[in-house]
Amino acid sequence: MSVSVSSLSVVPGGAVARFAVEIGRRLGQHGSETWSKVFGPGQNYQVLSRISGSGRLLRRTLQGMPLLPAVLIAIAGGMGITLFSWWILGSLIHTSTKAADPIDITKLSLTIAGGVGAAVALVVAYRRQRDIEQGRFVERFGAAAAQLAASQVAVRIAGVYAMAGVADESTGSRRQQCIDVLCGYLRLPYAPQLGANHQTKHVKKHTVADSGEPDTEDHFEYLQNDKEVRQTIIRVIANHLRRGEHSWSGNDFDFRTAHLENVDFSRATFNAAARFNEATFTGYADFGEVTFGLIALFSDACFTEKAGFTGAMFAGGAWFHQTTFTGDAGFEGATFIHRAVFGEATFTGYAGFFQARFTEGASFNKATFTNGASFDDVIFGAHDDPVLPIGTMFDGADFGTGRVEFDRPRQWGPPPPRFDWDSDLSLEPRNVSPRTWPPTVQS
Template sequence: MSRTVHRSGLMVSVLAAVAGGLAIAGLTWWGLWHYLGAKAETPNQLDLTRISLAVAAGVGGAVALVVAYRRQRDTERGRFAEVFGAAARQLGDPDVAVRIAGVYAMAGVADEFSARWRRQQCVDVLCGYLRLPYQPEEGASHLVSKSQRIEDHGTAVERVYTYRQNDRQVRDTIVRVIAEHLRPSAETRWCACDFDFSDAVFEDADFRYTVFAGRNTRFTNAMFLSGRTVSFEKSSFLGKRVTFRGAIFRSTASFDRAVFAHTEVGRADHDATGVTFTEATFASGVTFEGAQFRGARTAFTRTTFAGERVSFANAVFAAELTSFERAVFDGERATFTGAEFRGARVTFADSRFYTDSASFDCAQLGAQVRWRTGRTQEVSFARTEYHGKVSFADAVFSGRSVNFAGGDFFGDISFRRASFDARAISFEAPKAWVGVHFDWNASPNTKPANITPTPWPPALAEPAKDPVA
């Protein structure tokens, strides 16, 4: 059936080209007759006929090129289907050695066929393999099946579970092959492809120096198991959407000096653009030291940082919106030392700092008006909880407004030597005010006029009253 369709399409193309060639030849003959001598003198019809036939011959050559192109395209399409199918069958083989060979075969197909959709199809198969259900405890097993005998209402039932033999080796190979093709040193690069690792399980994730430049890069609900460090060091995420939403990191993760900077998009796609770690969980520590976040949105909303160490030291947050709203810092140390927040809006609203120590020392929170750029509209720490030691020493607060209203300050919270350069800064109605240190604590009259409330210190918010029955 497919051959019939291809032949019909080819016949239509040839007939169209022939008809077009005859039409062009006829028009050429008529034009030469009309404009080169029909009115001045009797034209030489033999010469005109020769010219017309020469044009027709040229058109015939074009027809031949069309036919050759169509044949070449059909041959290439058939070869792609053949080698792609063979590689896919290898990936589905029960034997681990055949599956590993299938990984390299599929990578070879992607390298050979540079057409975007064909390479993307190969990448989708490799990513799809990683998304298959996987039991890490059975990942290194040489068994292909396991039986279990159980009692069900007095009746013995035997259940047989099947496994992909030594699947850990295959999955590690896929991750390594993909990472190698995303590095600048790769002979053939897959950087422009989309990658969907949603729900994938990673036991060894080394993505250092990789470049993800496709429209979508998804690690949604991915799980990074304990063991080796998960590394995205010096990686670049340049696509429209990058998401680690719901991802779980059980190993220490490194995003040091990574760059998150998507390409420009229109207003219609603005809200769906950017990088998100929303609802992700970092259970064993994570570092984003020196990382850069640019574009429309950077979201760590409802993210849980439960590891020993969390560091955003010297990171640059230049996205229009940077959100740590309702984030939980519950490890030993969290540091934003030297970090810069330059976007239009920055929010830590309703976040919780339960770490032994947290530091925003020397951080730049908000940007002043600069040439061709606007100032930060709002930096919000509204209703944030600070329990333990938290330092904003030598930090600079700039922009239009900074909001600490409704905060729960209970511990050792320092704002010593901080510069409050924003137009309006509010510490109104805190839920608690214990252990908070400012340079003017001993002399409240020296408090800057742009900081409210006055008088100082702030009066606690009145507790909500129980509704009358």
Template sequence: MAISLRRKREAPRGRYTPNLWPVWVVAPLTLIAAGALGWVIYHYAYDYFAQAAAEQKPPKPVNINDVLKAAVTALTLIGAVLAGLYAYRKQLLAEGDAHRADASQLAERYTTAAEQLGHDQAAVRLAGVYALARLADDWGEQRQVCIDVLCAYLRMPYEPDPYGAEHKVGEGEVRQTIIRVIRDHLQQPDAPTAWCEYNFDFTNAVFDGGSFSTSHFRGTVTLSRALFYGTVGFGRATFSGDVDFGRATFNGGVDFGRTSFNGDVDFSRTTFNEGCMVDFGGTRFSGMVDFGRATFNDGNIDFGRSTFNGFMVDFGRSTFNGSMVDFGSAIFSCRTVTFGHATFNDGNIDFVGARLSGGAIIFDDATFSGTLFGWGPVPAPAGA
């Protein structure tokens, strides 16, 4: 019997309301408990008044009315407390029902938004973007999931060339809208609907322009193997965590001007193609900076006035093919700046006005067929 009652009383996992004991069990138990409690209170009150009456001179008999009044008052107070607990429990049950209804509604909204994102018509997909963004604002418990869906959309195959066989009419506007929605939610970190604390995975994503300028990324940001076309802006953005651009490809301009990288930055094996204008002017790097094995093809790379405060800046085994790399007035407060085994083919690297404090710049086994100038303490290798 006891085991059966306990099983009925336990609520299955995932439910918002517990299973309750049947009334035919609870009612008799309640009456028995109330009678026992009243009997205990009556005898306790009787003993108290009897002792008080015996201490009087001359001794007086116990006034039963006083005993009954005290017992009834105590029972009334206990009853009021129990009634308050019962009302509180009813409130919790009502809140559980409301929470369940809200969760069901939010799940339906999620399903609808996901279906809209997969629609053939661009206008419907746009509606899905806004619906999912609104859902993320309303559904804090699943906000990361909504963000992941938007990021996943950008990771899907995309042909930016309007004359390409796989190009979809209106797809570029849908993607630009996603980028704008994300950027708008990264502007005010203290806003209740801000997405700054969340993670963004843009692995293999295709960016046909767009801007994340002045955004605040406090989680991890992954853009490895991403493809960038047109002009993409990260100017004056703040990255509090690690950022991964490894193996990304830039085919247009990219603006990192006055950006703050407070974690490690990975641009290893990244490719900057012909005509790419890369602006790191005034950028602040506080962690390790890795451009190892990166390829710069006939573009302009500006690190002017940048500050490097991390442990190492690594351009080891990078290839500069006709590129103009400007470190003018940059400040290197890191331990090591290495261009070991780097290859400079008909390009220029400029350190005019740059300062190195407490570390060393290394060009071991680097190959030059271009020009290195502006760095007085470091002799150019043979053939420079």
């Protein structure tokens, strides 16, 4: 097929349509062969994936770029696509060598100028639409934040759902911004004994007798029925961490120093950082079958009642350093893919680690077990270091007076877990079993 530039500029519309059909037919016949020649056989998927990834990177770059550079990049990209298309079509279609007429060159120049103008208009329209979306986000975000600061409990609860709605319709840093506000609310000062009443203010007067100084007053203001608002936030977050249309699992959650009351994160998935450092849990704390994709931080946290981590998956590091478990702590069937740190943790209640799996070992150095613990059927692995493998350590641990069981482990290192009585078995506490040390590994 031979087509000249001049003939393309004068043929009627029907002929142009037929020409387009012919081009499509030729591309359909030879496109796969040409693609393989250019990119190599079997590379179609990889090439398309790279093109898609490059497009997303370009979009993010253009969003924060001044207008003029963005326009220039759009023009350059359009010219690159034109040259690439010209090269592809040239390899499929044998064009005429006849010199082009001046009128055709003029038309081609006007076409290029129109393309440049279209690129400029597209960039400007895109930036305008982005500014409109940003303004809409700021407006909705501000309204939801104002509701969360209201004095009426019903308005604050509405603000929780409004902020969650803004997060659901946003992505990236905007969604993270909404989540940070909800987590920040939980970090505000909170008195559980006043969380469910209608008290809004407490005034304490100080009278100084015979001193000649004026009396003083301390005013303490409370948010009315704040317990309902805080529990609503927990439920909303937990629901978004389970399977649903709008998942927040890929976002960070910062509950450091927060006061969390009767929390239920069972079957939730945290694929980003989950920080509970120095948090206070009152009431039950249910983390059953939860998944932590990255590091889970609970150092210096305090669980005042039962803490349930049954069947939990810690895919990143797990830090419970100096954590206090006042009630029972249940880690039955939990899996720790990376090293777990329970150093200086205090287990006042019963500590259940039955069938727990410590793939890279754990540190229980200077931990305190007051009322018994179970490590039956446990797996104690070790950090896979060819030079110095690090196993599980109980150096300086206090096993109290309750029964502590290490019976029938499924794996005992290597290296084997380390205890204070390894060099002198007579130092093994009487409440620790088995009495024949070390334990016999299940076959």
